[in-house]
Amino acid sequence: MVSPTFIFYFTLTLFLFLNVSKAQIKNSTKTILVDKSGKGQFTTVQKAIDSIPSKNKQWTTILVNAGVYKEKVTIIKDKEFIVLKGKGRASTVIEWDDSGNSLASSTFLLYASNFMARDITFKNTYNLVLEDDVLKKITWAPAALVRGDKASFYGCGFIGIQDTLTDLHGRHYFYNCYIEGAVDFIWGSSQSLFENSEINVKSKEIGVGKAFIAAQGRQSASEASAFVFKNCKVTGTGPAYLGRAYKKYSTVVYYQSSFDNIIDPEGWNIMRQAGNEKDITFAEAQCKGPGANLSNRVKWEKTLSSGELQKFIDQKVFLNQDNWIEEQLKHV
Known part of the structure; x- marks a missing residue:
C-alpha cells in the first residue's frame, strides 16, 4: 500500500514541476536570424515574421543583421510577442518608397499588441531623394504605423517627410529614438511617451514653409490619449510648430526638453478645431x-x-500602470 506521505509529496512535486514548466514556457524566448546575404534562417524580415504561428504566445526575437532591407513589413494582429532587433539604427534599416495614404503607405505596419523594436530604423524614402532636381509632391508617406497596444521602441529611427510616424492607437513607449520629418510627422490618437529622443525637423530642405511636429487626435475628455515628450531635443531647420490640433481634445506636452532656434514664436497651431481652444491641451514645462x-x-x-x-x-501613471514595460524587458 502506498503511504499517505508518499502520495502527498508526489502530488506536491508534480504540482511544482507542472507550474515551473508552464512558467518556463511562458518566459522562454525563441530567436530567428535574418541576414540579407543568406547567413541566417531568412533573407527578409517579412518572411521571418510570417514563420511565427498565429496566436503566438511565446516571446520571439527576430534578430536582423546589418543591411538595408528594401521591403514593406506588416505584423498582423494575431502575431503578438515579437521583439524586432537590429544591429543599430544606423546600420539596420527597413525602407520602402510608397505614398498617397496616411495608413497603407507605411513601410512598417504594426497591428499586433505586445511588441518591442530595438536598434533599427524604419524609413519611407518618398520625398527624401530629388528626381532630376525636382521634389515630388509632398504627400502622406509614413515610415511606420503603430496600431497595437503595449508597443515599445528603443534606439529606433523613423525617417520620412509627411506623417513619418503614424502613431495611431494604444499605449506606446519610445526611448532614445530619432524621428525625422516636416509635416505632421508624429500624428495619431495613441497614448505615447517619447523619452530622451531627438525630434529632427526638415522644413527648410523641402521648402514646405512652416513644419508641424505633432498632430495629436484625442477626441473626448474621457480619453487618455496624448503625446508626451520628456527630456527630448528638437533640432533641425525651421520654422516649425510644436504641434497642431486636428481633433477637439488634442493633447501634447513637452517637459524638460530643449528646442533649437527653429520654433515659431506662437508655438502651436490648429488644423480644423478653431473655436475649441479651451478643450485643447498644448503645454510646455521646464523646457x-x-x-x-x-x-x-x-x-x-x-x-x-x-x-x-x-x-x-x-x-507609471500615464501608460504603465500594469508594468507592461518592465515585463517586456525581461525578454530582451
Missing part, C-alpha cells in the same frame, strides 16, 4: 533652449499644475 521662449506663445496654451503635469510625465 530650455532658444526656441523655448514663451513670451509670444498662443494665448490658449495651457499652464499645467504640478499634479496635472505628473499625470503625463510619470510613466
Whole structure:
C-alpha cells in the first residue's frame, strides 16, 4: 500500500514541476536570424515574421543583421510577442518608397499588441531623394504605423517627410529614438511617451514653409490619449510648430526638453478645431533652449499644475500602470 506521505509529496512535486514548466514556457524566448546575404534562417524580415504561428504566445526575437532591407513589413494582429532587433539604427534599416495614404503607405505596419523594436530604423524614402532636381509632391508617406497596444521602441529611427510616424492607437513607449520629418510627422490618437529622443525637423530642405511636429487626435475628455515628450531635443531647420490640433481634445506636452532656434514664436497651431481652444491641451514645462521662449506663445496654451503635469510625465501613471514595460524587458 502506498503511504499517505508518499502520495502527498508526489502530488506536491508534480504540482511544482507542472507550474515551473508552464512558467518556463511562458518566459522562454525563441530567436530567428535574418541576414540579407543568406547567413541566417531568412533573407527578409517579412518572411521571418510570417514563420511565427498565429496566436503566438511565446516571446520571439527576430534578430536582423546589418543591411538595408528594401521591403514593406506588416505584423498582423494575431502575431503578438515579437521583439524586432537590429544591429543599430544606423546600420539596420527597413525602407520602402510608397505614398498617397496616411495608413497603407507605411513601410512598417504594426497591428499586433505586445511588441518591442530595438536598434533599427524604419524609413519611407518618398520625398527624401530629388528626381532630376525636382521634389515630388509632398504627400502622406509614413515610415511606420503603430496600431497595437503595449508597443515599445528603443534606439529606433523613423525617417520620412509627411506623417513619418503614424502613431495611431494604444499605449506606446519610445526611448532614445530619432524621428525625422516636416509635416505632421508624429500624428495619431495613441497614448505615447517619447523619452530622451531627438525630434529632427526638415522644413527648410523641402521648402514646405512652416513644419508641424505633432498632430495629436484625442477626441473626448474621457480619453487618455496624448503625446508626451520628456527630456527630448528638437533640432533641425525651421520654422516649425510644436504641434497642431486636428481633433477637439488634442493633447501634447513637452517637459524638460530643449528646442533649437527653429520654433515659431506662437508655438502651436490648429488644423480644423478653431473655436475649441479651451478643450485643447498644448503645454510646455521646464523646457530650455532658444526656441523655448514663451513670451509670444498662443494665448490658449495651457499652464499645467504640478499634479496635472505628473499625470503625463510619470510613466507609471500615464501608460504603465500594469508594468507592461518592465515585463517586456525581461525578454530582451
